[in-house]
Amino acid sequence: MAASVSERITLTERIKERALALGFDLARVTTAAPLPTAERALKDRIRAGLMDGLDWFTEARAEVSCDPRALLPGARSVIALATFYLTDAPRDETAPGDPHGQLSCYAWGEDYHEVIRKRLDALAGFIRALAPPGDEKSIVFVDTGRMVDRAIAARSGLGWYGKNTNILTKRWGSWVFLSELVTSLDLEPDAPLGASCGRCEICLHACPTNAFVAPYVLDNRRCISYLTIELRGSIPLELRPLIGNRIFGCDVCQEVCPVNRVAEARLRAHEDNGEMAARPRLEFRPRETVGSSPALIPLLALTEDEFRERFRHSPVKRAKRRGLLRNVCVALGNLRDPIAVPALERTLREEPEALVRGHAAWAMGQIGGARARAALTDAAAHDTDATVRQEARAALAEG
Numbered sequence: 001m002a003a004s005v006s007e008r009i010t011l012t013e014r015i016k017e018r019a020l021a022l023g024f025d026l027a028r029v030t031t032a033a034p035l036p037t038a039e040r041a042l043k044d045r046i047r048a049g050l051m052d053g054l055d056w057f058t059e060a061r062a063e064v065s066c067d068p069r070a071l072l073p074g075a076r077s078v079i080a081l082a083t084f085y086l087t088d089a090p091r092d093e094t095a096p097g098d099p100h101g102q103l104s105c106y107a108w109g110e111d112y113h114e115v116i117r118k119r120l121d122a123l124a125g126f127i128r129a130l131a132p133p134g135d136e137k138s139i140v141f142v143d144t145g146r147m148v149d150r151a152i153a154a155r156s157g158l159g160w161y162g163k164n165t166n167i168l169t170k171r172w173g174s175w176v177f178l179s180e181l182v183t184s185l186d187l188e189p190d191a192p193l194g195a196s197c198g199r200c201e202i203c204l205h206a207c208p209t210n211a212f213v214a215p216y217v218l219d220n221r222r223c224i225s226y227l228t229i230e231l232r233g234s235i236p237l238e239l240r241p242l243i244g245n246r247i248f249g250c251d252v253c254q255e256v257c258p259v260n261r262v263a264e265a266r267l268r269a270h271e272d273n274g275e276m277a278a279r280p281r282l283e284f285r286p287r288e289t290v291g292s293s294p295a296l297i298p299l300l301a302l303t304e305d306e307f308r309e310r311f312r313h314s315p316v317k318r319a320k321r322r323g324l325l326r327n328v329c330v331a332l333g334n335l336r337d338p339i340a341v342p343a344l345e346r347t348l349r350e351e352p353e354a355l356v357r358g359h360a361a362w363a364m365g366q367i368g369g370a371r372a373r374a375a376l377t378d379a380a381a382h383d384t385d386a387t388v389r390q391e392a393r394a395a396l397a398e399g
């Protein structure tokens with residue numbers, strides 16, 4: 001039997017209240033209707049090669065991810081949720097003689113997939129208990145790629161599309177993780193916000209690698225987030241100097257955003273006032289074993305087991321050891337601190353992964369000096385891997 005309008009509104013409100021009580025910072029609702037504009041945009045990007053490198057991001061996947069009913073037959077509503085993750089911590093602790101790398105803020109704390117998944121499951125349990133027996137089905141998503149998180153967030157009015165492609169919320173800027181609960185329940189939908197970035201284009205010009213082709217259009221292949229997290233192979237030579245000391249993700253297009261600055265100021269003010277509700281979530285504070293800006297040289301010595309131990313329950317594990325150490329080499333090359341040469345030399349000689357040895361060679365070419373040149377000359381002649389020999393030769397030519 002269909003619920004009356006007032007029953008539907010009451011049910012929707014109760015679910016939103018519960019979502020906030022469970023730790024979500026924003027909750028809105030949209031229908032389970034397909035998202036044809038998003039589907040078109042996704043397919044255009046794929047055809048233009050702008051999603052290259054993410055092999056799973058296919059046109060067939062775009063079709064499914066833009067149709068909640070393909071994900072849950074019988075779906076009628078989608079609850080869009082945002083979780084604020086920014087916390088106050090030093091973003092870059094580099095000093096002469098003590099090189100550090102920057103981790104993107106979203107990766108400082110516990111793995112958000114795990115944290116949010118638990119809250120989504122709890123919300124699903126709550127909804128199940130409210131619905132008439134047999135009348136409720138639901139499915140939850142957090143960043144799986146199976147659902148277009150940002151298109152759902154925009155339609156529900158959780159936030160609006162920033163020109164840097166991130167969803168901006170009024171209260172928390174874009175410093176939020178997005179997630180959804182798709183349900184067969186008929187809930188009261190919210191309207192989109194009708195807000196926009198206006199004429200502001202600061203983020204588009206601030207990107208270190210010039211990854212924005214146009215407002216709302218990112219070239220995945222140039223994004224530092226892609227290069228340091230998703231890319232499994234070698235980082236293109238011409239992009240390495242632009243990455244700076246970012247070793248996992250990049251926040252530049254968010255850091256420069258005026259809306260985000262307001263959210264950050266609010267965070268600081270709330271912290272000073274001691275207001276609980278606006279306090280940064282403890283789970284996203286830097287983990288003891290990782291920090292917000294780890295010292296780089298010790299990372300080069302991490303074994304596979306140590307990597308797994310140190311980054312267990314951290315989003316950083318996604319880069320895998322070889323990806324992270326590759327990024328550490330690039331960061332050390334960009335910082336050009338000669339203190340790193342002995343560690344890089346050891347890496348070039350003893351590291352089992354050719355990918356990492358190759359990037360260590362590049363780093364030594366950037367730092368230069370007699371000791372680096374000697375190690376590079378040796379690697380150019382004797383390394384067992386042709387790509388490493390080539391990297392060493394190129395680094396010698398550069399120095």
Ligand code: B12
Binds near residue numbers: 042045253
């Ligand atoms: C693939 C992916 C990436 C890729 C590609 C990014 C990209 N721009 O697509 C890479 C690895 C580079 C990446 C990087 C980051 N990501 Co990411 N990523 C995803 C993922 C899995 C899919 C995104 C997607 O569908 N991309 C395809 C493109 C085409 O979609 P789109 O950019 O949203 O396109 C829409 C708009 O452009 C809009 N549109 C098109 N034309 C126009 C015109 C106008 C006028 C308007 C208004 C809109 C509009 O329509 C399109 C379709 O919806 C989502 C999770 C998910 N399941 O959705 C997370 C997600 C988008 N990522 C997220 C985050 C946090 C990041 C990083 C900030 C991480 C970091 N600090 O390093 C960076 C940000 C880089 C950036 N500026 O986008 C968050 C974003 C949260 C938010 N507030 O928006 C998400 C939602 C994960 C999550 N669940 O929280 N990511």
